[in-house]
Amino acid sequence: MVVVCGSVPFSGVRLALGVAVDSAGSVYVADGWGNGVLKLAAGAAIAWFSSRSDLTPGYSLSTVRFVKYSIKRIAMSTGGGDAPGLNAVIRAATLAARNRDWDVVGIRDGFNGLLLPDEYPDDGLIELTRDRVRGIVHQGGTILGTTNRGSPIAYPVQLTDGTWIEVDRTEELLGRFEEHRIDALITIGGDGSLSIARHLHEAGLRLVGVPKTIDNDLENTTSTFGFDTAVDFASECIDRLFSTATSHGRIIVVEVMGRYAGWIALNAGMASGVHAILIPEIPFSLEPVASLITDRERHDAKFSIVCVAEGARPVGGELSIVGKAVGQAERLGGIGAKVAAELEQMTGREARTVVLGHLLRGGSPTSFDRLLGLRFGAAAVRALDQGYNGVMVALNPPTVNYVPLAEATRRQKKVPLDCDTILTARDMGINFGDEMPTYSAIGR
Numbered sequence: 001m002v003v004v005c006g007s008v009p010f011s012g013v014r015l016a017l018g019v020a021v022d023s024a025g026s027v028y029v030a031d032g033w034g035n036g037v038l039k040l041a042a043g044a045a046i047a048w049f050s051s052r053s054d055l056t057p058g059y060s061l062s063t064v065r066f067v068k069y070s071i072k073r074i075a076m077s078t079g080g081g082d083a084p085g086l087n088a089v090i091r092a093a094t095l096a097a098r099n100r101d102w103d104v105v106g107i108r109d110g111f112n113g114l115l116l117p118d119e120y121p122d123d124g125l126i127e128l129t130r131d132r133v134r135g136i137v138h139q140g141g142t143i144l145g146t147t148n149r150g151s152p153i154a155y156p157v158q159l160t161d162g163t164w165i166e167v168d169r170t171e172e173l174l175g176r177f178e179e180h181r182i183d184a185l186i187t188i189g190g191d192g193s194l195s196i197a198r199h200l201h202e203a204g205l206r207l208v209g210v211p212k213t214i215d216n217d218l219e220n221t222t223s224t225f226g227f228d229t230a231v232d233f234a235s236e237c238i239d240r241l242f243s244t245a246t247s248h249g250r251i252i253v254v255e256v257m258g259r260y261a262g263w264i265a266l267n268a269g270m271a272s273g274v275h276a277i278l279i280p281e282i283p284f285s286l287e288p289v290a291s292l293i294t295d296r297e298r299h300d301a302k303f304s305i306v307c308v309a310e311g312a313r314p315v316g317g318e319l320s321i322v323g324k325a326v327g328q329a330e331r332l333g334g335i336g337a338k339v340a341a342e343l344e345q346m347t348g349r350e351a352r353t354v355v356l357g358h359l360l361r362g363g364s365p366t367s368f369d370r371l372l373g374l375r376f377g378a379a380a381v382r383a384l385d386q387g388y389n390g391v392m393v394a395l396n397p398p399t400v401n402y403v404p405l406a407e408a409t410r411r412q413k414k415v416p417l418d419c420d421t422i423l424t425a426r427d428m429g430i431n432f433g434d435e436m437p438t439y440s441a442i443g444r
């Protein structure tokens, strides 16, 4: 039972606090984000707390409502686009939880298993046993299934007249967690899924988030799993395009994923030695790219390779959007073909487009992504065990730490324009479709 709550100034910020007494008379002090629960002798806690004249009574207790002092059963869910390494997280988290004698269930297809239980066997849950997670670390995808159209905050529902609306199903979902006696959730996802996690946490669900995206665009973690695999495969594909581009003396434009950040295009483009890289962070103009291509041609290099992120856009232009469904983010695509058509016209040289798209999300994770997934999965269980709540596990070399979800979802991680990879690219003569001074790309 919570007996008092409020907030106190601490090191320049206000800390929200709740004090609870359990049936045995032990007293717990929890911070308002549920990040820590401190067990104190009853007298000491109450005396300290009630001596604070600066308390703000009435602070909403929603964030500490679900704070539990022992965990018996946890759930795991994977949301948004899949990424190689998800199964490694699921395996490590399952084993770490089972080794603490916790039950573990997986929710099918994001939260759909709980929201649409009639559409699945076993009420939409998968019992995650040691057997069920054996031999899955090297497998791409997620054994739980995922969706990028199942946000409980804006759930797409079709009306009888065929139109779609978005409905908030948060309370219903929280009820399902209670019905299934799930004490805490480990939710694995990208920026969209982690924002949903933040919302669920603020609504009272005890949870820990695990960052996932091949785009690597999440702040506060040095890397997300899936990114290394995507860069590795994109580099291999571009390597293969070099020989055919050289043989035909063509321009090849390779489009890779990367909605709002150009990490994949930059890293794969650099690793495979392309001549121009177009990323969302640098609105591009094709004149400098075309003049680089003709310059190369004058020096007997009749082929050129351009790597473009799907979210790149021309100066003053718009994102290349294919469509938008209710309850889903806009689908991007087509920028590669537009760039190829324009470069062909500007240079008179034949151009082709290759869209790597979802190939970058498939396949077996690299050893880096497997290991990162395993570390994140086990760290998420340790976090719950230690009383953390509403945090995201994050890679902070050489360790893994915990970042409040509110902080983790504040903004996306863009490529810094002064980072050394960009500087290296410019030093090597790689063009970004801007007017920044660059060196010659001849001879590459």
Ligand code: F6P
Binding pocket: 081, 082, 148, 190, 213, 214, 215, 257, 258, 259, 310, 331, 332, 361
């Ligand atoms: O995972 C992020 C991402 O890879 C984006 O780069 C891309 O725009 C999106 O997924 C595509 O997802 P889907 O086709 O599954 O909707």
